[in-house]
Amino acid sequence: MSGQSQFALLQSRRFLPFFCTQALGAFNDNVFKNALIILIAFQGATLAGLASTELTIAAAGIFILPFFLFSATFGQLADKYDKSRLIRAAKLLEIGVMGLAALGFALGSIELLLGVLFLMGTQSTLFGPAKYGILPQHLAPEELVGGNGLIESATFLTILLGTMTGGILIALQPSGPIIVSVSVVLIAVIGYLASRAIPPAPPSAPDLAINWNPLSETWRNLRFLSGNRTVFLSVLGISWFWFFGATILQVLPSYTKDILGGSEQVATLVLVLFSLGIGIGSLLCEKLSHRTVEIGLVPLGAAGMTLFGVDLYLAHPEAAGALDLGARAFAEREGSWRVMLDLVLIGLFGGFFIVPLYALVQQRAERAHISRVIAGNNILNAAFMVVSALLSILLLKWLTIPELLLATALLNAVVAVYIFSLVPEFAMRFVAxxxxxxxxxxxxxxxxxxxxxxxxxxxxxxxxxxxxxxxxxxxxxxxxxxxxxxxxxxxxxxxxxxxxxxxxxxxxxxxxxxxxxxxxxxxxxxxxxxxxxxxxxxxxxxxxxxxxxxxxxxxxxxxxxxxxxxxxxxxxxxxxxxxxxxxxxxxxxxxxxxxxxxxxxxxxxxxxxxxxxxxxxxxxxxxxxxx
Known part of the structure; x- marks a missing residue:
């Protein structure tokens, strides 16, 4: 890849089919998830006594719960078997799950749709260890940062497109739920067809004896992770990023409606801005790091996430009320551009934070255990996101949404300083x-x-x-x-x-x-x-x-x-x-x-x-x- 940008990878069969498979999966997840969240937040859905805000946060927790439950088992499968075959199996499962989603929308059953959300999380749990484990097998060392940057950028840009598409389609009353149903099944089928072109990725530990007990294997994964200090602390950093990001994404729909006074259009817009920022930041990592795994970007990313997270609170600390503003009317209101810029920059610096950490884990993890390391990472990610969902529900009983966002930004600074004090290499590399x-x-x-x-x-x-x-x-x-x-x-x-x-x-x-x-x-x-x-x-x-x-x-x-x-x-x-x-x-x-x-x-x-x-x-x- 000498003399070429990361985009040259998109011309290669060892990367393009996987890239398309991953992008289509992320897109489909978010068409469904945002359609469901908009249905809950703006059409007054409730369940088991939970209000719409609490139900939105609970939905996010339901999606990531399977990562906590099943990652250890699926990580073993990704080390024992060909990763390209596991990816195709995950895409076949996605087709079946999206068929159930279509049934849930047709029946208007929130209970069934939340069950589908859990199954989607299970499918993503199967896909995850193979997804990040396959990159070091198909990419040269100097391509890892560029490849991870493209994957993270595509993930969040397809989150952007999926979020927009899900919000737009579900709002097309009365046929919105039917259109969403057809769309998610069709996208799942296209994703499976793309996965069939992924080259083989031979197993890294073909003789591995599978431990089917998820509890003992989860504990063993976490103990294994802790054996490599740099990898373990990098995984903690990644998990903290998902705690931070999950907290923001969980409350953005309600933040849009109750604080900014926006409609469904504005809810989609703010999610788009956040995702666009992460996409841009992820792509810039390769340019800024000169194709090396530059962990000096991590402290820069952490500082930017805190700085603009605090400014987001200062930009709009009080509720505007239910104004039901469209996207254009919101953009023309005084102070709205500052909010939008803060969201983009939080995402951009988040890209600086997350891409080098993923590349560092892939680079320094032992090859024979890389999928189980990724599984351990997914377990911790899920645990942090579950805690984020539960903590957000609890804190919103005493804090306003802007105050919750402010507390998260300040806590980010504390966590970053703690991690960098444990590993001075991060801070030293940043200064250097x-x-x-x-x-x-x-x-x-x-x-x-x-x-x-x-x-x-x-x-x-x-x-x-x-x-x-x-x-x-x-x-x-x-x-x-x-x-x-x-x-x-x-x-x-x-x-x-x-x-x-x-x-x-x-x-x-x-x-x-x-x-x-x-x-x-x-x-x-x-x-x-x-x-x-x-x-x-x-x-x-x-x-x-x-x-x-x-x-x-x-x-x-x-x-x-x-x-x-x-x-x-x-x-x-x-x-x-x-x-x-x-x-x-x-x-x-x-x-x-x-x-x-x-x-x-x-x-x-x-x-x-x-x-x-x-x-x-x-x-x-x-x-x-x-x-």
Whole structure:
């Protein structure tokens, strides 16, 4: 995919049929769900003493309950069997479920339609582990962010279209329910036909013995998840996103009617705006992350979700009353554009938050267990969304809808700070990503393909400037333990970043032999623990822009701890204020080019028997003529 955008995937059979299957499924879900919600919210439906607002929230809880109940079982099936076959089975089930939906609309039975909602959730539970587990099988590592961005964008854009379509069709009285019934069955059939073109995805654990006890398997999934700290905390972040998003989506119809004074048209409009924002944010992730799994976008997304969530409350804190405004009349009211912009931006920053987390889970989860990891993710997602539904019903007895939205936005800030304090890598990557992309336009090549997703490796790179580790760290998806000169390690601000990234300070043998030996011991420990270590074998910043001979320290490291060596090269930084070029020319260190083009390129791994001279030659070849 080098030199191509993520949209090139839409020309490939290994992605397009799956993309269409997923998009049609999300579209169909939301045609039905929004038709049912509009029926409940605007036609006064009640059940078991629940008012329309409470029944709307209960409907959302009913849909996601099967994720909590059945994800563990279906995750095992997705690891044991071909995922493309499971997807086709899920689409056949969808046809039957939508046939029951048609019957429910024909009879006008809210009870039957809520039962169908539960069955839809069950079908989606079967589809989920296969859906996210199939992507790493069909996509190259550097395509994961783009593929996930397209899937998330399509999911929320088809939520947008399905929401609009369901709202429009159900409002066509008296024939609306019949039109919805025919539509959902037809879309399910088209989705099944698309699924038949998905290429095979061989099972990752064909000998797995299925545990049919959902309770014990759910517990085992959650324990398995907790074994990988980064994956587990990423899953918690994803689950929190669905708590946040579910809270907003559950109350938007009533927020539209009671607070904004809008009609069914406005209810559809605000859902469209929120979904459109998530779609745009998801697509932007690949561009902003340079096709790497850039978790630095996650704190940015969390900050934006809180900022614009608070502003949504400030934009319209009081109820407007039942004005029954159409979409045009609402848009012309004073303050409405601020509400609409807030909804788009909450969604946009939500896309920044969720796409890197999904890609990170797929990248760092063990391949033989990936569907069960996704199932564990779905279990936690469902648990968070059930809690969201129950908590919303409870809190609305004391809070207004705008106050509930405000509380959710503020809680988002608390949760984000807590997660980032547990994993400083997120915050450190955000600062590194922000600084590097503020100063430079970085072209990254070969990193996703050649830097291993797991296990130890030694990175060797030319040394051009004081910010080399920052640039490399912001371009490599995994945390890297850089070995760096101890005085650079103490530079204000940059030093904090380096210490947060657990860099290894080193000094020359004549300058501080004890510190040098301690550094070699830390390198050995890090590699034996399965971490990536980055070194600059020249031993000092270049004084003339050329690569100096590599020193023998790299051979000592590989002799003591034999691991694969990934050669890397940085280009374009020699002319920056952070190199020694200005010192050599007797000039002040001031920026001379804003957003200059620089490059980071990685080559194929070399064996641990490689000499310093061979590694130097590989780095020279990667760098080429540009210093």
């Amino acid at each position: 990503w922000g600084l590097v992309n503020l100063l430079y336009r970085v072209e990254v090549r070969g990193v996703e393909r050649h830097v291993p997703d797991e296990g130890p490796a030694l990175l060797v790179c030319n040394h051009v400037s004081y910010v080399d580790a920052l640039v490399l760290g912001g371009s490599i998806p995994r945390p890297v333990r850089f070995v760096m000169y101890y005085k650079i390690h103490r530079i204000p601000l940059l030093g904090w970043l380096f210490r947060t990234a657990r860099t290894i300070p080193i000094a020359g043998a004549k300058e501080d032999p004890a510190l040098m030996e301690k550094a070699f011991e830390e390198v050995r420990s890090a590699l034996r623990a399965g971490e990536i270590v980055g070194i600059f074998p020249e031993g000092a910043l270049t004084r003339d822009g050329q690569i100096a001979p590599f020193r023998g320290g790299v051979e000592r490291i590989l002799a003591e701890t034999p691991v694969a060596v990934v050669p890397m090269a940085i280009t374009g930084l020699w002319e920056s204020m952070w190199s020694r070029r200005d010192s050599r020319l007797g000039r002040m260190r001031v920026p001379r080019r804003l957003r200059a083009h620089i490059g980071v390129v990685a080559g194929p791994a070399l064996p641990p028997t490689s000499s310093a001279a061979e590694l130097e030659e590989a780095v020279r070849a990667l760098r080429g003529d540009r210093a």
